[in-house]
Amino acid sequence: xxxxxxxxxxxxxxxxxxxxxxxxxxxxxxxxxxxxxxxxxxxxxxxxxxxxxxxxxxxxxxxxxxxxxxxxxxxxxxxxxxxxxxxxxxxxxxxxxxxxxxxxxxxxxxxxxxxxxxxxxxxxxxxxxxxxxxxxxxxxxxxxxxxxxxxxxxxxxxxxxxxxxxxxxxxxxxxxxxxxxxxxxxxxxxxxxxxxxxxxxxxxxxxxxxxxxxxxxxxxxxxxxxxxxxxxxxxxxxxxxxxxxxxxxxxxxxxxxx
Numbered sequence: 415x416x417x418x419x420x421x422x423x424x425x426x427x428x429x430x431x432x433x434x435x436x437x438x439x440x441x442x443x444x445x446x447x448x449x450x451x452x453x454x455x456x457x458x459x460x461x462x463x464x465x466x467x468x469x470x471x472x473x474x475x476x477x478x479x480x481x482x483x484x485x486x487x488x489x490x491x492x493x494x495x496x497x498x499x500x501x502x503x504x505x506x507x508x509x510x511x512x513x514x515x516x517x518x519x520x521x522x523x524x525x526x527x528x529x530x531x532x533x534x535x536x537x538x539x540x541x542x543x544x545x546x547x548x549x550x551x552x553x554x555x556x557x558x559x560x561x562x563x564x565x566x567x568x569x570x571x572x573x574x575x576x577x578x579x580x581x582x583x584x585x586x587x588x589x590x591x592x593x594x595x596x597x598x599x600x601x602x603x604x605x606x607x608x609x610x611x612x613x614x615x616x617x618x619x620x621x622x623x624x625x626x627x628x629x630x631x632x633x634x635x636x637x638x639x640x641x642x643x644x645x646x647x648x649x650x651x652x653x654x655x656x657x658x659x660x661x662x663x664x665x666x667x668x669x670x671x672x
Contacts (some may be wrong), residue, residue, distance in 0.1 A: 428586040430563040454484040483659040507658040514648035524614035592620030
């Protein structure tokens with residue numbers, strides 16, 4: 415399998431949805447609306463059904479679950495014309511995202527090592543994560559259930575300065591890759607190098623636990639984050655974006671011809 419497509423599989427596993435439906439090569443994910451990643455269609459395997467019928471059926475399924483019909487569009491979509499087709503019938507494109515990787519054989523040693531890395535979900539980490547990310551109360555239970563569904567080694571990291579948590583994040587190891595998720599520095603401590611130190615500690619932990627590569631996804635217009643990842647040596651391997659429907663079910667007069 416193409417190494418880049420493997421990253422898509424890892425991201426599906428490492429940010430698991432609460433419920434998944436497999437439909438003719440498409441992976442439909444549902445998590446009560448918490449994050450687009452966990453509530454979107456991932457059309458990354460061979461598709462055989464009539465495309466008009468398939469899109470219409472997906473719209474019915476997502477409408478029944480009170481969710482907008484959302485597609486994650488990668489270079490691996492099946493069929494290849496899907497993005498153009500969705501654009502034709504009114505799906506909006508948003509959140510252009512850069513997927514980047516890094517080899518771990520020459521990462522720098524962290525200078526700040528006042529960190530904790532828990533492999534099990536802890537109340538303290540959750541409290542700090544919710545506070546720094548400003549997570550809504552209604553989303554906390556969903557996130558905890560999603561974290562509990564991760565089946566490979568995870569590292570929930572917190573970086574401290576004078577006893578205060580200033581940054582936190584999540585790393586998950588699978589197939590010799592450590593994926594980085596939700597890396598965030600508390601607002602009063604930004605632009606002081608804490609994010610870089612947090613990541614270096616997390617990558618060191620990943621390497622000590624068998625990872626040889628790292629990957630992450632960053633929204634293309636997040637300039638500060640992209641500068642940080644470039645400084646660490648991450649390089650882009652592909653982009654993806656989302657297509658979101660208007661909420662209206664595709665009608666017969668929108669018939670799509672391949």
